[in-house]
Amino acid sequence: MSSKPSIPKGTRDFSTEEMQRREYIFDTVRQVFRLYGYQPIETPAMENLSSLLGKYGDEGDKLLFRILNSGDYLSGVNDEELTGRDSSRMSSKICEKGLRYDLTVPFARYVVQHRDEIVFPFKRYQIQPVWRADRPQKGRYREFFQCDVDVIGSDSLLNEYELVKIIDEVFSRLRISVVIKINNRKILSGIAEYLGESSRITDITVAIDKLDKIGTDAVNEELRAKGLSDDSVKKLQPLLALEGSTPEKLSQLERILSESATGLKGIEEMRILFSYISNAGLKGKVELDLTLARGLNYYTGAIIEVKSVDVAIGSICGGGRYDNLTGVFGMDGVSGVGVSFGADRIYDVLNHLGLFKEMVMSSSEVLVINFGSAETAYSLSVVEELRKLSVNTELYPDAAKLKKQMSYADSKKIPWIIIAGDDEIKSNSLTIKNMSLGTQEKVSLGDLRTYAENNFRKSK
RNA sequence: GUGGAUGUAGUUCAGUUGGUUAGAACGUCGGAUUGUGGUUCCGAAGGUCGCCGGUUCGAACCCGGUCUUCCACCCCA
Numbered sequence: 001m002s003s004k005p006s007i008p009k010g011t012r013d014f015s016t017e018e019m020q021r022r023e024y025i026f027d028t029v030r031q032v033f034r035l036y037g038y039q040p041i042e043t044p045a046m047e048n049l050s051s052l053l054g055k056y057g058d059e060g061d062k063l064l065f066r067i068l069n070s071g072d073y074l075s076g077v078n079d080e081e082l083t084g085r086d087s088s089r090m091s092s093k094i095c096e097k098g099l100r101y102d103l104t105v106p107f108a109r110y111v112v113q114h115r116d117e118i119v120f121p122f123k124r125y126q127i128q129p130v131w132r133a134d135r136p137q138k139g140r141y142r143e144f145f146q147c148d149v150d151v152i153g154s155d156s157l158l159n160e161y162e163l164v165k166i167i168d169e170v171f172s173r174l175r176i177s178v179v180i181k182i183n184n185r186k187i188l189s190g191i192a193e194y195l196g197e198s199s200r201i202t203d204i205t206v207a208i209d210k211l212d213k214i215g216t217d218a219v220n221e222e223l224r225a226k227g228l229s230d231d232s233v234k235k236l237q238p239l240l241a242l243e244g245s246t247p248e249k250l251s252q253l254e255r256i257l258s259e260s261a262t263g264l265k266g267i268e269e270m271r272i273l274f275s276y277i278s279n280a281g282l283k284g285k286v287e288l289d290l291t292l293a294r295g296l297n298y299y300t301g302a303i304i305e306v307k308s309v310d311v312a313i314g315s316i317c318g319g320g321r322y323d324n325l326t327g328v329f330g331m332d333g334v335s336g337v338g339v340s341f342g343a344d345r346i347y348d349v350l351n352h353l354g355l356f357k358e359m360v361m362s363s364s365e366v367l368v369i370n371f372g373s374a375e376t377a378y379s380l381s382v383v384e385e386l387r388k389l390s391v392n393t394e395l396y397p398d399a400a401k402l403k404k405q406m407s408y409a410d411s412k413k414i415p416w417i418i419i420a421g422d423d424e425i426k427s428n429s430l431t432i433k434n435m436s437l438g439t440q441e442k443v444s445l446g447d448l449r450t451y452a453e454n455n456f457r458k459s460k
Numbered sequence: 461g462u463g464g465a466u467g468u469a470g471u472u473c474a475g476u477u478g479g480u481u482a483g484a485a486c487g488u489c490g491g492a493u494u495g496u497g498g499u500u501c502c503g504a505a506g507g508u509c510g511c512c513g514g515u516u517c518g519a520a521c522c523c524g525g526u527c528u529u530c531c532a533c534c535c536c537a
Binding site for chain 1: 461462493494495496497498510527528529530531532534535536537
């Protein structure tokens with residue numbers, strides 16, 4: 001015997017119960033996506049490494065799972081390279097494929113590759129696993145599912161608004177209270193411009209993203225450590241301290257960033273978006289959050305992030321506008337915007353909130369007891385009839401003791417049992433037992449249909 | 461990738477400064493009850509103490525390595 005079997009770090013098996021819960025999440029998002037007119041696509045688990053590299057920054061490149069070439073993968077490597085121990089150079093020689101890191105970049109590749117078949121604006125959703133060679137933690141896995149909705153080929157801010165509506169709808173259906181945070185890359189660019197540090201926009205945004213977590217002083221310290229002048233740090237302070245309603249914040253910003261055309265454009269975009277939102281009657285909270293800066297560096301307009309109000313687990317949904325993602329695949333001038341729901345974290349939130357407990361997890365509505373070969377034909381006809389009526393029904397496969405069959409039903413939370421043995425067959429009837437009440441009654445075979453319609457599937 | 465914790469029946473956890481045969485609860489299975497589950501009673505099975513090595517007369521316990529999970533950074537769904 002070898003040691004116990006196991007699965008790679010950061011990956012998980014899902015039990016039947018977990019899968020029912022997960023499918024509930026997937027079904028919910030899928031229904032909402034469809035409601036807004038989005039259509040599904042899928043792309044392969046692996047992409048050519050050339051499609052993936054350089055899209056997520058240096059950090060992202062490190063987190064890509066690379067797939068070793070098949071066959072004699074060392075044939076193209078000379079001795080010098082082999083002994084050079086340069087991992088990154090080696091990997092580019094021996095790996096030409098990688099596992100997808102997100103769904104957005106493969107989508108961009110898909111759009112470029114299928115441009116002739118696609119009608120724009122193209123609204124698609126995609127629910128598939130992605131892989132990151134991250135160090136796992138709570139709520140961080142190496143294999144996890146994203147549920148992406150994107151619309152590509154339209155600049156309209158109505159798309160951003162629609163995505164906010166979708167987010168609100170999904171989380172209200174899932175009964176998770178959320179706050180939707182929105183920012184705009186152009187405003188962040190404007191701020192960097194205003195500080196005279198345009199080239200350091202990444203350092204600046206990464207630092208101020210941590211404001212919530214580490215506080216103003218630590219952020220300032222980090223900015224200085226990254227090489228920002230004291231003067232710039234000083235100029236940034238009023239921006240970090242902005243208060244008031246969203247329109248008030250935008251007005252103050254407008255004054256401060258009056259010299260930056262990009263910044264003003266961003267402010268204008270936010271004004272329009274929030275004007276849509278203010279009339280939308282959303283259930284969740286939506287706020288402008290200037291410190292929201294994380295996300296991939298391909299965002300160019302709106303940046304969206306959603307957090308659970310009740311459970312601290314990082315963001316459960318995020319996305320934004322990317323003006324030219326398809327450009328890197330040779331197709332310019334196509335703008336897209338989309339968000340991604342993190343199914344695994346949403347699962348953790350629902351679990352933490354106890355919102356799964358009330359879910360009915362029964363595989364079958366009715367279990368027909370198996371008494372043995374003499375009764376099988378009679379039992380099967382009952383099973384068939386119920387299935388014709390769309391009642392989820394199963395026949396216990398073995399003629400086990402009644403006690404065993406009943407505790408099977410009990411542990412699987414099957415609410416109804418049908419007993420059809422000798423006595424019943426003789427009188428052309430069935431004994432139907434309600435497992436939660438413990439009551440049972442005899443029903444003639446001819447009344448089964450009526451009984452089923454009046455009693456079964458009541459929960460749905 | 462950096463730093464720090466963790467690992468004992470299926471599950472949650474006990475286990476004395478290193479000392480004989482590693483325990484409990486819950487769960488599972490069997491019986492009390494051969495046509496009645498969820499309650500009760502009785503009984504049983506189930507562990508190479510994550511894995512590999514070292515120290516020791518002797519290791520679940522001490523040391524090293526490794527893997528897992530978790531926490532903080534980095535980054536992110």
